[in-house]
Amino acid sequence: MTRRIVVVANRLPASWDGEKWVTSPGGLVRALEPVLQRVNGSWVGWSGNVGEAPAPFEHDGIAQLPVSLTEEELNDFYYGFCNSALWPLYHDAVISPEFHRHHWRPYRAVNERYAKVAAEALSPDDIAWVQDYQLQLVPGMLRALRSDVTIGFYLHIPFPPIELFSRLPWRRQIIEGLLGADVLAFQTRASVQNFARAARRFGQAESVSRRELRWRDRSITLQRAPIAIDTGHFEEIARSDAVQTRVAELRHELGDAEHIILGVDRLDYTKGIDLRLKSFAGLLEQSSDAPRRYAFVQVAVPSREDVPAYQDLRSSIEQLVGRINGDYGEPGWSPVSYLYRSLPLEELIAYYVVADVMLVTPLRDGMNLVAKEYVACRRGRPGVLVLSEFAGAAEQLKSALIVNPHDVDGVTTALRAATEMEHSEARLRMQRLRRTVRSETVFDWARDCLAMLEAF
């Protein structure tokens, strides 16, 4: 018998657009929604509006159990502790993490609230599947409330090396919160190892093996479960007539450039968008005789617009785009097209299909689904993926051109190699990448995670 699953995540998959509930974009929702629809699951999370929580409702075949957040909690818990302390700390401290006690306290209080809503929704033997860095205390709190359910935790972002994690003033509490789970799953081997070390050091857990810890008379399984995509869905849309028509239009709109290069990211300082733009400028510099051969499209989804670091990033990227277009553009032609918006899936896929080169160059990324989505859309046309060695995806997508995103000249060289690559080599590389992306879909990922939880 399949056991019922209650996902506990920061956000609900549905958000209110002022008139109706709509499905929010983003890696997490896109990955989990198809899975929950299959197992008739529920989802505990915040609706996106501050104040009193709406009554539970159903959307897209999933029972949605809203948790309330006040305006102050949104600022201190979400923008504060989650996104000004944990997010930078867990991404190699790309910018300095800020630790404030007035952010930590609401983090604990809000985690407690999620744990309570989840505890009420769970029946004996159900599985609670807690998601991500916003809710690291929930496994421990939930165990205290409900010792009769199985608790899983999945971290979508990297777990940092102990040298960085040690800086966190509440490192012991975070480790103990996580150790409340029966199964802790991570994107990469490196994250599993980093966590095991931190659990030994700050939680006094003992390693039984590389995949098992012992803590307070309980056994905790550590799992490497790289997240994936619904590959078939992307392939199907990429093949559709609507996308094919749009691809031809886009190519024309982009000045029929010989090489269309694409970047698609949430606008986040971990994604390396600014360095990537500099690398593209380097390519234009080297090709000053024929700059019109290249067109670079950067699609950036607005993200965390209330955090100052994100506002600064947005203006520095816009300045850089302006500078490159000013330096290399001509009347009626700009080498960089910059779109600051979220795109409907069909339009996003048309961009994946039209792009000859995909630049995925985060400074640190848990996985990066964009890289996998691009590969899924390349049926019958090679295209070259240039991928950062610091994306979790690099552990799997080894036939990409792997780069160090901090090395601006190195990325320019890789871009050049991508645009000049022999068709036969590009085809071979893409075939290998496609094999990986087709053989490990989001359904395999969910099956692996849930199988581990169901075994408890």
Ligand code: ADQ
């Ligand atoms: P993100 O940091 O959001 O996810 P990513 O994995 O690339 O990063 O997922 C982004 C998602 O948003 C993709 O599915 C993509 O299609 C979509 N998207 C991007 N740009 C878009 C646009 N302009 N319009 C519409 N949709 C767009 C976090 C972690 C990642 C991890 C995922 C899942 O940071 O490392 O891979 O969770 O675990």
